[in-house]
Amino acid sequence: MTALPASARVVIIGGGVAGCSVAYHLAKLGWTDIVLLERKQLTSGTTWHAAGLIGQLRASANMTRLAKYTADLYVKLEDETGIATGMRQCGSISVALTTERREELLRSATMGRANGVEVEEISVAEVKERYPHLETADVAGAVYIPRDGQGDPTNITQALARGARSGGVRVVENAKVTAIRSEKGRVTGVDVDAGGEPAHIACEHVVNCAGMWAHGVGAMAGVAVPLHACEHFYIVTEPIAGLGQLPVLRVPDECAYYKEDAGKILLGAFEPVAKPWPPLGQPIPEDFCFDQLPEDFDHFEPILDKAVRRMPLLADAGIHTFFNGPESFTPDDRYYLGEAPNLRNFWVACGFNSIGIQSSGGAGMALAQWMEGGEPPFDLWDVDIRRVQPFQANRTYLYDRSKETLGLLYADHFPYRQMTSARGVRRSPIHEHLKARGAVFGETAGWERANWFARPDQEREYRYSWGRQNWFENQRDEHLAVREGVGLFDMTSFGKIQVEGRDACALLQRLCANDVDVETGRIVYTQMLNRRGGIESDLTVSRLSETAFLLVVPGATLQRDLAWIRRHVGDAFVTVTDMTASEAVLCVMGPRSRELMQKVSPADFSNQKNPFGTFAEIEIGYGTARAHRVSYVGELGWELYVSSDQAAHVFEAIAEAGDGLDLKLCGLHALDSCRIEKAFRHFGHDITDEDHVLEAGLGFAVKADKGDFIGREAVLAKREAGLSRRLVQFRLRDPEPLLFHNEAILRDGQIVGTITSGNYGHHLGGAVGLGYVPCPGESEAQVLASRYEVEIAGTRVAADASLRPLYDPKAERVRA
Template identity: 45%
Template sequence: MEHLEPELERMFARMPSLGSMGIQTFFCGPESFTPDGRPHLGPVPEVQGVFAATGMNSNGILNSGGVGLTMAEWLIDGSPSRSMGPLLATRAHPFQANTRYNQDRAAESVGIHYGLHWPGHQVRSARGVRRVPLHHELESAGACFAERIGWEVPMYFDTEGGGWVDAPSLRRKPWSHFVQQECIAARDAAVLVDQSMYAKIVVQGPDAWRALDRVCGARMDVEPGVSVYTQFLNQRGGIEADVTVTRLSEDRFIVVTGHPSQIRDQQHIRQHADADMRFELFDATSAHCLLTIHGPKSREILQGLSLDDFSSEAFPFGGARLVDLAYARGWVIRRSFLGELGYEMLFPTEFAAGLYEAICEAGRPLGLRHMGMFGLNACRIEKGFRHFGHDIGEEDTPYETGLGFAVDLSKAGFVGRERLAAQKEREAPATRWRTVSVKVHGLTAGEGPYLIHNEPVWRDGGIVGFVTSGDWGFRVEAMVGLASLHCGDGVSLDWIVAGRFEVQIAGEMYPLKVQLAPFYDPKGEIMRG
């Protein structure tokens, strides 16, 4: 009771009548806390037909009604009526069954559960569990790391040696000037990003393309050497994953997806495949590094390390080639999540250090810098690129989120096709929900406040949507974001042009510019140049 006395005294001071009631019942029981502080709900990946509803993090009674309804829908209808992405049991990774990891992290989860949260807030327990092959090299270059599903992820590079600063703020962050330098380098020279923590799933076998064709909106029967941007879909046409699929050979593909989706995306492919399909899945995440280079000097840097032709004519956007770089051989895919001229390099892990050193040496005279995830995020928002989990999810269809170009309705039999075909016919030319690019007038990088997530968007005095992600755009010098807007008659261009939009940030209203195209390189000419 000693550790409860200070809290009881405060309670009695606020409500004096409690002081004379006495303690009628004292109960102390076990609580279940998960590593990320969220419940585990839904089908488990290991055994077909087994469902979990556990890990309520001291909110079991509070959550019981919603959990009961959701689990009933899952068991009876095959899927819940609302998005369960953050709570899926399949989000858990195998290493998170480690007892010591759970003991150390659960103790901190309790505090996080009852504490305040802010952008950049970091966990302190069970760190260093998973590291990219170049962890120490990046650390020497000034990388400041954050934890994501056990991974130590470089968020920005402190070239002054100050290290990570964990300070609550809705305005300019202590690391903002480093992120600015990285973003400007991406625009004017080149940046190198280590994305090796991203999941890489090899799908191979005679029916590999059919298994992928079943869950993807885009057509998978492409020629070897082609990379396809697509979404995994559910029966409602909602987005279950946002991926690239590269055909390496006639019967071999590699799927690159976000690191939190490493387990759930494999489960989604298996769940929807026919029993007689001949294919296998191999989790190749640890087998390959994923280094990406972006910016106008990126082609020159890679060309200097290879006898292969990196010109646009020989290596167009969306192409994939098995090439020599320095003393290594691996796959290079021409894509960029920053909206710049860019390349993704998938090489066997043992070549990571040598390739990294060669790129840094070749790029140093051309202004090459390291970039972390904060910079990558700011650039992709400027370019209007969607992020799974923030801008798109299980309840959003490609047509509602501006990704209809990645759906091929002429392809028969893929998951969600009927729902998408009906939506396109019923809601054309403008869907009732639509993802748009937004820019806030009157804010500065220094003073903010910053767009982050879930700020309400108003049109002519009424709420019509919310911000899905936002940040300061250093290339366009403005506060930019993505937002999901709703109109019963369709979010059309005319409806957008005719409206007066505002966004509410930290309790204050600011005028908002809304448009369908991104604010940075709206025609995609830089990325495809």
């Protein structure tokens, strides 16, 4: 047995490709005293049987950035370590069998080019030329990425491990972590069973890279790491004479991928309905190591039948291997990276959803830099562990959701696509009221939210498309009702955080860029910044009393925001409480909203008594509420914060009073189209921790002269140096195309960025989007003097650009 040290700076749990990548990159940064513990042998969980596909194009700019890094790393790793990684940049082809899939591929290609990936659309004839064995009669389109490739997962991992060892990392096999110790909210060490000998390693950091065991490792630390394994199938043929070297091939419309290796074909699948493993309520077997799962040819046969028609030579090729092995999947098909929100120095890099080989190089680099610098090296919100909701660790939830998430890897990635499994976990008090009135729900952070309202004669489900979906006219009607009359939104899913105590004001003054030391009853729109001036949180702060404040944040960022605040409490005399479930939020918005409010409440809603940016305690119906005079749609309106037990009654009172005013129930799609017209920013898309608050156009919410706060020096430095880019609003001149996000922005014919978020501006009469434009040293006039276009699926569309909101630029309507 290898002797274990009594202490270490870092303990990494898991010896797959992710754990070895984290160890390698920490060593590269000069970290020493690192121990990697593997319960059995390196690669013995999932890594050893991975297909080894290494692609560069992912769903977003920064995920593509990480995947590109991975490919570049694996190319040079063999020279550095002397271990052959099998890395071969043979290229990849993705083919579309439908016009919708072709649209998706072309949109992805545009995003890839905007982020430095060499990618091109190729004709059917070119597909046939590069992959002569493929049946192409029904191929609608394809893209080719020449620098994609494939590698040997086991050797890549061993190379990373050797590189880590050369940097001083101790790699210990047959060492199972049995407990994780912590004190005062911080990791202090791990208990280990090493060959039957118990041991303890005191440490400063623990990194959970335990793959499909990561859920259990997280549970040891009291950290939710939601993932569940599924059976993943592939076959390997006997050698095929004259096969030749081929690019990786993906046919997502048939759920299949193909890899040529040593004259054989590997055919793998991501079938629409997966098989979770192990069975519900059973643990992963203790002795699991390089194991295969039982064959299930009946389950794989539909994929194979299509594959034989797609590649007829498979009909005569013998099957050398039928493989079934477990891979872990997360509830949203995105992996986990970063520090746990509720335990300092407990880090995660896991849940790779069957793309661990192509993700782990970049993920290990990013996590190592995060640990080194204390904050992400760039925007990693897509995969940040802080997006997880605690309930998602529920094993029944994970079992049921995993049946769907595996198949979604190769499903059409339509905009607004909703999960269908494991739904209904979190519901507003007026959920049933909305459902009875035609609501079609989507899910965010487990919350059921009304996205749009169907007419009585209309089906209550999505019909997905890259064009106008079946709810487009419903959104239009709801949008125009808010612009011209009055609409009601249920925004109960808002995160609500109460910060209270003697030092509450001082704490928030240090965290917030705006001045929140205001009189009771005032609401302040602000951001919390990091030291680089990047935006950690976008929120409103309402002063409830001298010592109590209510912070309202997006539902999806609640855990992140709670963690950020609690991290900075220190010795302050403050309590930080999640109040989300205690209050419903009903938003009455539109030019007739004051008229409606006066019908249901005796309160004075005039500008003199209740101006914009204030709240008032009101009677409403037979109940009470706080009426917040704010707006995310750019109209006169109120957010009503109602005790959850009174919410149904208050809704009924509003609905009854609204009958004579043509009150329209509105969904989140209409909310988003209204806010995009007003150029209101959306966290995670338009503003992130990588985006400087001034370059995001939010300098009006920064009060640098109020005193010290986190990010103040970066704000002052940026003001002195000038902006290097600006967030610009675009409206397409052609009213037909649609914007979602990631479409390329062209300035005078050159790609300069991508659309961060987009929707259809029903009042403005065209698609509207936001996006950053590089402009070092330029004036506003110079920025706007250029010719702008937006590339959508390969087609360039002329766009008007503005640095002021295209709708109500002076904000007169919200203050009416």
